[in-house]
Amino acid sequence: MNQNIDFDSVSPNRTSSIMPEESVIKSSFLRALLVLLQASGAQLEEQSQLLLLSFDGFRWDYVNRVPTPNFRALMDEGVQVEHVENTYITKTYPNHYTLVTGLHAETHGIVANEMYDRIHNRSFSMDGPEVYNSWWWEEAVPLWVTNQKAGRKSGAAMWPGSDVAIGGFHPTHFLSYNASVPFETRVAQLIDWFLGPDAINFGMLYWEEPDESGHNLGPESPLMDVVIADIDEKLGFLRDKLKSTGLYEKVNLIVTSDHGMTQLSHDKIIELDTYVSRDLYTWIDKSPVVGILPKEGKLEEVYSSLKNANPNMVVYKKEEIPDHYHYKHNLRIMPLIVEVKEGWTVMQNRNESFMLGNHGYNNSLPSMHPVFVARGPAFRRDYTKAFMRSVDLYPLMCSILGLKPLPNNGSLSSVQDLLVETSTPMPLVPPIPREPSYAWAVGSLLGAALVIGFLLMFVQQVTQRQLRPMHLSNSEITQPLL
Ligand SMILES: [Zn+2]
Numbered sequence: 088m089n090q091n092i093d094f095d096s097v098s099p100n101r102t103s104s105i106m107p108e109e110s111v112i113k114s115s116f117l118r119a120l121l122v123l124l125q126a127s128g129a130q131l132e133e134q135s136q137l138l139l140l141s142f143d144g145f146r147w148d149y150v151n152r153v154p155t156p157n158f159r160a161l162m163d164e165g166v167q168v169e170h171v172e173n174t175y176i177t178k179t180y181p182n183h184y185t186l187v188t189g190l191h192a193e194t195h196g197i198v199a200n201e202m203y204d205r206i207h208n209r210s211f212s213m214d215g216p217e218v219y220n221s222w223w224w225e226e227a228v229p230l231w232v233t234n235q236k237a238g239r240k241s242g243a244a245m246w247p248g249s250d251v252a253i254g255g256f257h258p259t260h261f262l263s264y265n266a267s268v269p270f271e272t273r274v275a276q277l278i279d280w281f282l283g284p285d286a287i288n289f290g291m292l293y294w295e296e297p298d299e300s301g302h303n304l305g306p307e308s309p310l311m312d313v314v315i316a317d318i319d320e321k322l323g324f325l326r327d328k329l330k331s332t333g334l335y336e337k338v339n340l341i342v343t344s345d346h347g348m349t350q351l352s353h354d355k356i357i358e359l360d361t362y363v364s365r366d367l368y369t370w371i372d373k374s375p376v377v378g379i380l381p382k383e384g385k386l387e388e389v390y391s392s393l394k395n396a397n398p399n400m401v402v403y404k405k406e407e408i409p410d411h412y413h414y415k416h417n418l419r420i421m422p423l424i425v426e427v428k429e430g431w432t433v434m435q436n437r438n439e440s441f442m443l444g445n446h447g448y449n450n451s452l453p454s455m456h457p458v459f460v461a462r463g464p465a466f467r468r469d470y471t472k473a474f475m476r477s478v479d480l481y482p483l484m485c486s487i488l489g490l491k492p493l494p495n496n497g498s499l500s501s502v503q504d505l506l507v508e509t510s511t512p513m514p515l516v517p518p519i520p521r522e523p524s525y526a527w528a529v530g531s532l533l534g535a536a537l538v539i540g541f542l543l544m545f546v547q548q549v550t551q552r553q554l555r556p557m558h559l560s561n562s563e564i565t566q567p568l569l
Pocket residue numbers: 143144178179180298345346
């Protein structure tokens with residue numbers, strides 16, 4: 088862009104006493120024109136840039152388990168939050184949507200990884216085609232849509248929901264979900280989007296690990312050390328790429344996750360078939376929080392069968408779910424939910440598939456909390472905060488991007504201390520389009536006006552020069568034209 092222009096080459100300091108008058112006038116004109124063009128370009132560059140990265144299932148304390156020099160570097164250069172309380176239920180889809188909406192699951196509508204809508208008789212599953220039905224997602228507006236409505240550009244590499252046209256909007260650039268696309272390819276694509284002609288100011292990057300290994304190995308397995316070290320190396324790859332492309336000091340980088348992980352045991356399995364016939368209900372979603380849809384007229388029977396069945400399991404009627412769960416006011420939440428204690432697994436019978444690690448448990452449990460580190464021009468340096476809620480991230484990101492947040496469950500004042508004092512630009516109200524073509528059009532119009540002005544003044548100067556004595560000093564002519 089305009090940063091390649093050598094502004095000093097037309098500085099009046101270099102021209103004031105030795106250049107002929109015509110050259111001085113031309114130089115002054117060029118200087119003024121460049122100031123204008125540079126100003127229009129600077130408007131674009133002033134847009135805060137933000138990259139939100141989620142390593143799925145990266146528990147908050149994984150960074151303490153093996154050497155993680157790249158996470159440490161971000162903490163030294165920026166901020167760390169030790170405990171982020173995510174939203175109930177601590178599953179992947181609900182929490183990734185919370186991060187970009189600032190809403191609890193009951194409000195944004197993605198209440199589980201697997202959902203059933205009784206009114207419309209539709210089923211949502213992470214692996215099924217309904218995930219691309221925007222209807223499921225449109226109880227909320229994600230940040231990338233708000234960013235684009237303000238005239239900005241967004242880019243998403245595999246972020247859950249980002250390849251769905253929510254409210255008619257895909258991200259400006261996005262990759263359709265494909266788990267086989269390597270992390271490095273996703274990074275390269277995002278960096279291209281930040282630097283390309285249709286440049287983004289907000290990027291989202293998703294990586295499936297260490298969640299997958301955490302499920303398969305269990306988080307306490309020594310083999311997880313290698314997985315965590317590999318994630319740190321991936322973060323190092325991203326840092327190197329940002330540095331080599333000149334983005335590292337410009338982009339605000341947030342590295343977080345959707346949830347943690349806890350160790351399971353074959354000794355801690357609750358079989359629902361032991362307590363109630365599966366003919367009486369439909370089972371929705373998976374352990375450790377399961378939706379129970381009783382058959383017509385069977386709610387009380389199922390409820391009473393399960394209520395005191397097992398000390399490691401709690402059953403709630405929907406209206407009895409504690410308010411602080413923020414998990415009640417949505418049709419997609421079933422009339423009964425079963426919640427098991429940390430480390431326990433609920434299934435209909437033990438022949439079903441079993442994992443050594445899982446998440447989804449109560450969001451008050453430390454083991455469910457994700458990592459959070461961030462650095463960049465908007466963030467303080469070497470600052471540690473004890474606690475935040477994941478719903479607070481949305482107003483924080485809106486503040487960094489200079490966007491007016493939509494109504495949300497978060498609080499900017501709760502996390503304002505993570506930011507340097509000058510990092511809160513005025514929100515865009517109403518949205519101001521800042522298309523590059525628009526800025527250049529303004530620059531061009533101003534340039535044309537200058538050319539006309541210059542010609543008029545040039546004619547005037549030449550005319551005056553012919554009339555006045557030759558001893559007039561150059562310094563008078565080199566006064567700014569504007
Ligand atoms: Zn996850």
